[in-house]
Amino acid sequence: MAENFDRLDQGIGRFYGSKNMSADMLTHLVEQVENSSPEEKTLELHGKRTSGGLVLAAVAATVCLLVGFQLLQIMVSNQWHKDISRQVAKNHLKALEMEHRTGDYSDLAQALGKLDFALTEPQFESDAYRLLGGRYCSIDQQIAAQIDLENTSGEKCTLYQFKLQEGVLARYPQHKVLEIDGLIVELWQENGVGMGLARPRN
Amino acid sequence: MQRGFRYAYSLTHNRMDAEELVQEACYAISRLGGPWNVPYLFRSIRNRYIDAGRRRNLLQVEPxxxxxxxxxxxxxxxxxxxxxxxxxxxxxxxxxxxxxxxxxxxxxxxxxxxxxxxxxxxxxxxxxxxxxxxxxxxxxxxxxxxxxxxxxxx
Structure with a gap:
């Protein structure tokens, strides 16, 4: 009985762990927090009281607030990166069948013509990965390309490409590596396109 | 924030309702100037949920x-x-x-x-x-x- 509940608990944890607020909503909430700082309200309440101590306290509080918001933004960004990486890893593990089999990125870009960005060959080290094919999928609730690759050891790897909207472009990492579910997930961006590569841990 | 969202999701079992709940809770906390911590966020979410439940008569526990x-x-x-x-x-x-x-x-x-x-x-x-x-x-x-x-x- 207890063992079964343990498995059930793990399932519940996994289920809720996969539920994430959308990046847009997170950004909106962070902005909402920033736009309603308690210091502003405090100063309004005190009106014309501008003694040195009060000014110093207000400056100190503002600095703390700014540092706090910076930390909050970093935490939110880190969480978002983890969420994207989990989706990348999860989709990779599903190993869905490719809809378009090709070894040429131009052919694949043509086959996946409904994408809202230009699918491109990533700047991998030469011959590090061989293209096998691709299909449509979604990452972070937007249309994406799922691209099947094979590394030099013959292992299957999956690359995801999706358009980085204006609001998230700055928050998507230039290069970040995380380990999710025993996989290595790399996130980076090229020309406004978000890249996510899931590969086995060597 | 995501923990708050997951808590809200456990209450509503609906993404949009959960996001709305978190947004309302954050707004309420920001009006008070904080504090910004998880227990307070949870409490605020729960209060908003109970208020919404009273309004919509949603608080039902199935036998x-x-x-x-x-x-x-x-x-x-x-x-x-x-x-x-x-x-x-x-x-x-x-x-x-x-x-x-x-x-x-x-x-x-x-x-x-x-x-x-x-x-x-x-x-x-x-x-x-x-x-x-x-x-x-x-x-x-x-x-x-x-x-x-x-x-x-x-």
Whole structure:
């Protein structure tokens, strides 16, 4: 009985762990927090009281607030990166069948013509990965390309490409590596396109 | 924030409602100037949820005997993976049952903390948790692909 509940608990944890607020909503909430700082309200309440101590306290509080918001933004960004990486890893593990089999990125870009960005060959080290094919999928609730690759050891790897909207472009990492579910997930961006590569841990 | 969203999701079992709840809670906290911590966020979310429930008369707890006999629709659920089945199964629990499960299993609340939150004796909380888990497991087991196929064939 207890063992079964343990498995059930793990399932519940996994289920809720996969539920994430959308990046847009997170950004909106962070902005909402920033736009309603308690210091502003405090100063309004005190009106014309501008003694040195009060000014110093207000400056100190503002600095703390700014540092706090910076930390909050970093935490939110880190969480978002983890969420994207989990989706990348999860989709990779599903190993869905490719809809378009090709070894040429131009052919694949043509086959996946409904994408809202230009699918491109990533700047991998030469011959590090061989293209096998691709299909449509979604990452972070937007249309994406799922691209099947094979590394030099013959292992299957999956690359995801999706358009980085204006609001998230700055928050998507230039290069970040995380380990999710025993996989290595790399996130980076090229020309406004978000890249996510899931590969086995060597 | 994401923990707050997951808590809200456990209450509403609906993405949009959960996001709305978190947004309202954040707005309420920001109007007060904080504090920005998880317990306070949870409390604010719960208060907003209860207010919404009072407005919409949504606070209903299904009796165990009725809910256990509720059936999932006969569609292509056979192909659902575990997360989909978990989603369906959790959807058959009441909001209060999901909240109790989430706080206990995901957030690690103790029975004492849950008894304070729900204003129920600790023993009641423990037996309720046990009953909810048993029911959830029963729903999940009956939605396993093999069993559903057998049920539909037999």
């Amino acid at each position: 165990f005997s009725e809910a256990i006999h509720s059936e999932m629709p006969d569609d292509d659920l056979v192909l659902m993976d575990f997360d989909d089945r978990m989603d369906e199964a959790l959807g058959q629990l009441s909001d209060g049952e999901r909240e109790l499960l989430f706080l206990s299993v995901v957030e690690g609340y103790t029975a004492r903390e849950l008894s304070e939150l729900t204003d129920s004796p600790r023993g009641t909380v423990l037996s309720r948790l046990h009953r909810i888990k048993g029911r959830l497991r029963h729903i999940l087991e009956s939605s396993e692909p093999g069993k559903r196929e057998a049920a539909s064939n037999g």
